[in-house]
Amino acid sequence: MSLKLEHVVKKYKDFTAVNDLNFSIGKGEIFGLIGQNGAGKTTTFRMILDLQEPTSGTISWEGKPINSVNRDILGYLPEERGIFPQMKVEEQLYFFGELRGMNRNEIKKEIDFWINRFDLEDKRKNKAETLSKGNQQKVQLIASFIHKPQFLILDEPFSGLDPVNRDLLKNAILLLKNQGTTILFSSHQMDNVEELCDHLCLLKRGVSLFSGSLLDLKKQYGKTKLTIRTNVSTEQLGRMSGVKEIKQDREDIVLTLMDESYAKPIFDVVSNGNYIEKFSLDYLSLDEIFKDKVGGEHE
Incomplete structure (x- = not known):
């Protein structure tokens, strides 16, 4: 397994945000983490990214503690969006690529591919603040995986996207999966989870109600x-x-x-x-x- 969580707990004083969470994700798999707001999804993402430390339990990547792996294997799209409003689209993507140690030739190749795929060709020289909300989101999405991470976390990636742009994103996620990227994402839109995920974990108030394949979950109901x-x-x-x-x-x-x-x-x-x-x-x-x-x- 690429990612494995074992008995993970996260407490804030008297509040338990995540309680005895266990799941694993195979290489090149799309895994959905679903639940209502406040269920513990974002807290789980932050622990996986080593932005917060679990109170107890272990998180490992390919058998090694997650806090010991090279951070460049990870990509992250946070739910709280944030790009530089005064910076041009192309400049932002060069900036994020260089932060990940890529050279400009490598970055240009990725920028050209994804700008074209996300229908942003006429926006590449525009400042981010002039873009629509959906196009700003597409820029931030590209920034999250421009360095070709082995493991990509997408926190509510479909939020605010119209049906056309949702399809563009779905196709991008499937392309990344086919290239071997392991993807963990959350969404309140269950049709997106149903269409994309191999396996999922259903959280309620920090507790896993189910973890496994979508078909196995459906078979519980018949x-x-x-x-x-x-x-x-x-x-x-x-x-x-x-x-x-x-x-x-x-x-x-x-x-x-x-x-x-x-x-x-x-x-x-x-x-x-x-x-x-x-x-x-x-x-x-x-x-x-x-x-x-x-x-x-x-x-």
């Missing part, structure tokens, strides 16, 4: 989400055995079942002389599981 498009009424479907919840979603009727064994009896009733345009049984989405696990809607 296939209980039944989507139907039919002329059978919601009233009739709602009265059927095993239906916990029912709602109309545009043309579809979505049922939450007690377990997947109730799907066949429902199919038998719906298919008895009725036209069925859609009958789909699937796992709950990560967003639905998240709400169930942490209680209430996330922020």
Whole structure:
């Protein structure tokens, strides 16, 4: 494993921000750390980056204590954004690359690639303060991985991005993964986590409720989400055995079942002389599981 956390605890006087946290991330893997605000995500990132010391427990990179590794293997995009407003985009990226020990020829190659990929070609000579919030974020993203880190931490990287720029970022993350970068990120947008992550850890008030593969998490619930498009009424479907919840979603009727064994009896009733345009049984989405696990809607 590239990164490993074992029994990590972080206390501030009487407050425990992280409590007995354990997870590991393999090389070239994308790992999601999810939870509500205040769950302990940013504290965990800061301990991994050796910006804060754990109260107890160990954090290691490739078997070595994280505080003993060369800092240039790490890249970090903090949730609190910050770039130099008066500095031009290109100058900022040269500055951050040089901080990481790169020569200007190496940096230029990376700048040209990422400026083009993030559609910033016409902004490279502009001062950062003149850029939109989304474009400023893209500049800071490039700065976090311009030195090709082995391990990259992204704290809420999708925050404030429109759908087009979110897709640009997703594709960049997947490209970095394919190049062997190990990536740890947090997001309140569960669809991004579901689409990108191999494994994840779900935090609630500093405690891990689950750590493992997304599929294993979904299997805990089973296939209980039944989507139907039919002329059978919601009233009739709602009265059927095993239906916990029912709602109309545009043309579809979505049922939450007690377990997947109730799907066949429902199919038998719906298919008895009725036209069925859609009958789909699937796992709950990560967003639905998240709400169930942490209680209430996330922020």
